[in-house]
Amino acid sequence: MVLITLLLFQTSALHAAVIIQYHHVDDDTPPVTSVTVQQFAEHMQYLADNDFNVWPLPKIIHALRNKKPLPEKVIAITFDDGYKSVLTSAVPLLRKHRFPYTIFINTDLIGHSQEFMSWKQLQQLKQEGATIANHTTVHSHLMRQRENESYLQWQKRIEEEITQAESVIKRKLGESPGLLAYPYGEYNRQIKLIARNHKLTAFAQHSGAFDDRVDWQAVPRFAFNQMYAEMKGFADKVNSLPMPLLSAIARDHRGEPLDDPLIPHHSRRPTLKLTLESAELAQRVRCFASGQGRVPGEVDNTTVTLQLQQDLPVGRSRINCTAPSSLAGRFYWYSHFFMRKTDDDEWYEEP
Numbered sequence: 034m035v036l037i038t039l040l041l042f043q044t045s046a047l048h049a050a051v052i053i054q055y056h057h058v059d060d061d062t063p064p065v066t067s068v069t070v071q072q073f074a075e076h077m078q079y080l081a082d083n084d085f086n087v088w089p090l091p092k093i094i095h096a097l098r099n100k101k102p103l104p105e106k107v108i109a110i111t112f113d114d115g116y117k118s119v120l121t122s123a124v125p126l127l128r129k130h131r132f133p134y135t136i137f138i139n140t141d142l143i144g145h146s147q148e149f150m151s152w153k154q155l156q157q158l159k160q161e162g163a164t165i166a167n168h169t170t171v172h173s174h175l176m177r178q179r180e181n182e183s184y185l186q187w188q189k190r191i192e193e194e195i196t197q198a199e200s201v202i203k204r205k206l207g208e209s210p211g212l213l214a215y216p217y218g219e220y221n222r223q224i225k226l227i228a229r230n231h232k233l234t235a236f237a238q239h240s241g242a243f244d245d246r247v248d249w250q251a252v253p254r255f256a257f258n259q260m261y262a263e264m265k266g267f268a269d270k271v272n273s274l275p276m277p278l279l280s281a282i283a284r285d286h287r288g289e290p291l292d293d294p295l296i297p298h299h300s301r302r303p304t305l306k307l308t309l310e311s312a313e314l315a316q317r318v319r320c321f322a323s324g325q326g327r328v329p330g331e332v333d334n335t336t337v338t339l340q341l342q343q344d345l346p347v348g349r350s351r352i353n354c355t356a357p358s359s360l361a362g363r364f365y366w367y368s369h370f371f372m373r374k375t376d377d378d379e380w381y382e383e384p
Contacts, residue, residue: 048100048244049275050093050107052236052254059118064259070122072262079268080108081130089133089164091210094234097245108271110134111236111254113168113214115143115150124158137168137214137236140201152205159206166212167202167233169194176219176295176372177380192227199231212236218256218349219372221293225250239351239370242275253368274358276318276367277310279335283369294370298378301344305352305369307337314356314365323350345373347381 053076057067068076080087083106090109097103110127112119115138127134136150136158144151150158159165169175171194178187195213202209211233215224218238228235228250241253255270283291285300296303309315312334320328320339324346330337339352349372356365375381 048097048103049242050088050097050103050109050244051242051271051273052090052093052109052111052252053271054111054113054238054254054256055119055123056113056258057116057118058112058123059116062116062118067118067259068257068262069259072257072259073123074126075264076257076262076267077126077130077132079264080132080271085271087130087132089162090135090166090212091164094212097243097247098234098249100245106272111214112136114139114172115155115168116148117150117154120150120154120158128161133162133164135164135166135210135212137166137212138198138202139168139170139172139216140198140205141170142172156206164210164212165202165206166210166214167195167198168214169216170198170201172216174217174219174380175215175224176221188223188227191224195227195233196231199233218370219294220251221295237370239368240270240353241366241368242273244275246278247275251370268362269364270366272363273355273366274363276307276354276356276365277314278367279308279310280306281308281367281369282306283371295372295374296345298374301373302341303345303371304341305339307339307354307367309335309337311335317356318354319356320352320354322352328352345371347373347375 055068058070058073059067060069086104086107088107088109090111093107093109110132115136119136142149155165173194175191199209213228213233213235215235215237220237234252235250236252236254238256239253240255243253284304285291285297291303315332315335315337318337320330322328322341325343328339328341330339352369354367358365
């Protein structure tokens with residue numbers, strides 16, 4: 034059993050990476066989308082003090098897509114939206130540590146508000162080595178059809194929001210790295226297909242480390258804000274490893290597989306079945322659901338079947354599963370993303 038555990042760890046460590054995500058780095062912006070300057074400084078100092086290999090995101094994606102081994106503790110730093118606070122507060126610290134980073138931008142917003150960076154500022158950061166990538170044109174909820182909008186019209190609009198942003202980045206900055214961050218981390222099968230058809234690696238906001246077995250149109254990232262920026266949690270996340278999974282299948286109340294994060298209206302308590310690479314690991318997995326704490330799991334050899342005890346909340350939610358690896362302080366981590374409409378089967382309003 035010890036040998037199996039060590040082999041699992043070695044496999045995960047050699048082909049694994051972690052991506053961390055921020056929005057504002059500012060003391061005066063909304064806490065739900067911000068870390069303070071002090072919190073960000075502590076995060077970067079931890080990476081510097083603990084021998085993390087901070088790589089450009091395109092380099093990590095290229096290595097894993099080509100199944101090349103990575104050193105231990107490889108991490109990428111990303112920012113969504115292109116807020117000016119990243120330039121004024123985060124970039125000086127990143128320069129100090131010589132850390133590369135990626136900024137995902139909404140192209141229609143750049144240069145049209147004091148809150149966001151300008152194209153000139155982004156060009157300067159790109160010249161310094163920053164990666165500037167696609168966050169769509171206007172940061173809409175991609176999954177939501179507008180009133181009186183047909184499915185085909187929705188599909189055409191969403192594809193344009195993605196491809197037009199890609200074209201603008203190429204025109205303004207000379208190139209685009211082929212990376213897309215979904216606004217709000219929301220996606221479905223059709224959105225992922227659009228990204229894949231345009232050869233884009235796409236990133237969500239469910240948590241976890243990842244390896245070369247990841248869904249390349251739903252790559253996880255650890256998102257941080259003021260409520261979830263304490264150093265113990267940060268250390269656990271950046272040291273995490275991808276859960277050694279053979280499969281993860283969510284099912285609705287009828288037992289039908291859920292291919293999209295959005296659960297059917299009458300299926301508020303989906304089940305999740307994880308098949309892991311060893312029975313020993315299955316015994317050690319612990320899972321927690323948004324708003325309801327620990328989710329009991331029924332273990333059968335290498336499988337763990339999770340049954341929610343309460344309805345998932347309206348909005349975005351996750352089931353997060355972890356298990357200790359063979360090294361102290363390093364956990365396997367897997368997150369499964371769900372979305373639920375209101376009781377009236379309507380899209381919820383953002384807080």
